[in-house]
Amino acid sequence: xxxxxxxxxxxxxLDVVGDRWTLLIVRELTLRDACRYTDLRNGLPxxxxxxxxxxxxxxxxxxxxxxxxxxxxxxxxxFRLTPRGxxxxxxxxxxxxxxxxxxxxxxxxDAVRSHWLAGALDLMTVxxxxxxxxxTLELQIGDQPIALKLHDGAIETGLGPVENPDATLSGPPRxxxxxxxxxxxxAEAEAGGVSYRGxxxxxxRVGAKPMAATAPS
Amino acid sequence: xxxxxxxxxxxxxLDVVGDRWTLLIVRELTLRDACRYTDLRNGLPxxxxxxxxxxxxxxxxxxxxxxxxxxxxxxxxxFRLTPRGxxxxxxxxxxxxxxxxxxxxxxxxDAVRSHWLAGALDLMTVxxxxxxxxxTLELQIGDQPIALKLHDGAIETGLGPVENPDATLSGPPRxxxxxxxxxxxxAEAEAGGVSYRGxxxxxxRVGAKPMAATAPS
DNA sequence: CAGCATCCGCTTTGATACTG
DNA sequence: CAGTATCAAAGCGGATGCTG
Numbered sequence: 001x002x003x004x005x006x007x008x009x010x011x012x013x014l015d016v017v018g019d020r021w022t023l024l025i026v027r028e029l030t031l032r033d034a035c036r037y038t039d040l041r042n043g044l045p046x047x048x049x050x051x052x053x054x055x056x057x058x059x060x061x062x063x064x065x066x067x068x069x070x071x072x073x074x075x076x077x078x079f080r081l082t083p084r085g086x087x088x089x090x091x092x093x094x095x096x097x098x099x100x101x102x103x104x105x106x107x108x109x110d111a112v113r114s115h116w117l118a119g120a121l122d123l124m125t126v127x128x129x130x131x132x133x134x135x136t137l138e139l140q141i142g143d144q145p146i147a148l149k150l151h152d153g154a155i156e157t158g159l160g161p162v163e164n165p166d167a168t169l170s171g172p173p174r175x176x177x178x179x180x181x182x183x184x185x186x187a188e189a190e191a192g193g194v195s196y197r198g199x200x201x202x203x204x205r206v207g208a209k210p211m212a213a214t215a216p217s
Numbered sequence: 218x219x220x221x222x223x224x225x226x227x228x229x230x231l232d233v234v235g236d237r238w239t240l241l242i243v244r245e246l247t248l249r250d251a252c253r254y255t256d257l258r259n260g261l262p263x264x265x266x267x268x269x270x271x272x273x274x275x276x277x278x279x280x281x282x283x284x285x286x287x288x289x290x291x292x293x294x295x296f297r298l299t300p301r302g303x304x305x306x307x308x309x310x311x312x313x314x315x316x317x318x319x320x321x322x323x324x325x326x327d328a329v330r331s332h333w334l335a336g337a338l339d340l341m342t343v344x345x346x347x348x349x350x351x352x353t354l355e356l357q358i359g360d361q362p363i364a365l366k367l368h369d370g371a372i373e374t375g376l377g378p379v380e381n382p383d384a385t386l387s388g389p390p391r392x393x394x395x396x397x398x399x400x401x402x403x404a405e406a407e408a409g410g411v412s413y414r415g416x417x418x419x420x421x422r423v424g425a426k427p428m429a430a431t432a433p434s
Numbered sequence: 435c436a437g438c439a440t441c442c443g444c445t446t447t448g449a450t451a452c453t454g
Numbered sequence: 455c456a457g458t459a460t461c462a463a464a465g466c467g468g469a470t471g472c473t474g
Contacts, residue, residue, distance in 0.1 A: 099230030
């Protein structure tokens with residue numbers, strides 16, 4: 001991207017990460033750690049192959065991403081955030097926070113990936129019953145199941161199947177999210193195509209994280 | 218901008234604010250409150266006039282910016298962030314934080330505006346002598362003076378001249394910033410073209426804000 | 435003068451095909 | 455798997471002109 005040529009910290013940041021696709025590449029690497037080129041392509045549906053290659057080169061030159069040769073058994077190239085790249089995590093979190101209200105609009109041709117949603121849930125939900133017994137909830141949305149482990153007031157999110165979940169939840173992502181964040185009642189969500197199996201009390205434990213106090217200006 | 222068509226909060230945010238110039242427009246409005254079209258142009262050197270108009274229309278449609286007719290004496294249009302737009306402030310702050318290390322590189326054709334620097338100083342500096350008497354420091358960098366008012370461990374930044382400042386500081390922005398953030402000693406900064414008038418003890422009171430603890434993941 | 439709209443050459447992106 | 459090559463379409467930058 002052409003530099004903004006402004007002696008301003010915001011502009012300098014955008015000179016590095018302001019290109020189209022760039023912050024989504026960083027998102028992939030923050031959500032999934034080291035990725036192969038192919039993993040990145042899968043997590044960035046619609047990106048042109050030449051653009052991905054070019055962005056990775058730019059990010060490497062900027063010291064945000066590092067390329068490493070994977071250990072022997074696999075023998076492939078891995079892309080990983082450098083420490084400087086890791087410092088972009090709060091920025092990705094802010095984008096996620098600000099974008100969450102926009103998740104009420106789901107276009108029919110929106111791609112869905114479980115790790116995107118897991119990241120948002122990780123950031124935005126809590127176990128409201130801090131003294132409750134540990135329970136696990138499996139969400140069937142996106143390209144793979146999402147595991148929610150509730151314990152001690154926190155929710156740990158993970159990808160992949162859960163053995164013997166205490167409850168399972170599936171349906172249109174929009175409705176599943178609305179239900180988990182407390183914007184929809186179970187009955188409404190079910191009318192919206194959600195299917196839930198398990199004790200409804202478990203669902204009630206999941207809620208939106210209270211907003212952090214506004215940062216001191 | 219073309220939508221990323223991803224059902225992901227980060228992508229949804231970038232669908233709204235990911236266009237070139239868009240976040241810099243938001244920066245202007247967060248740093249300077251309501252702006253006229255002309256003020257925005259001045260704060261965004263290099264933007265094409267049609268692009269500014271188009272971005273403002275897009276931001277208005279997205280509910281981020283509102284247009285209002287200014288009160289009688291001036292009778293001009295003002296652009297202002299909506300409450301939803303104000304919620305982007307933490308994002309701008311994060312961009313500023315991440316970009317600050319890049320301020321060590323100042324290209325000769327970088328434009329400089331005082332309010333950009335005042336914003337960064339506001340975010341990143343503290344009065345290290347929390348019990349010291351209130352003092353004011355005037356910086357002569359950019360297109361207008363910057364006032365730093367040190368009192369009770371905090372630094373209040375403002376734009377415009379100070380009457381009877383306790384100290385004044387001028388020179389190349391890069392060096393002035395390095396001096397204030399403690400990356401340069403006064404002697405080094407002076408070698409770099411900085412000129413300081415006042416008690417050196419005042420300078421010592423200004424320092425970089427200690428990093429906030431990493432946000433709980 | 436403030437707030438745009440139009441035009442045009444240039445750069446970036448998107449889609450697909452191809453390669454070591 | 456990890457890219458390069460190609461080319462049309464879209465977006466941007468800069469200049470200029472228009473309107474209240």
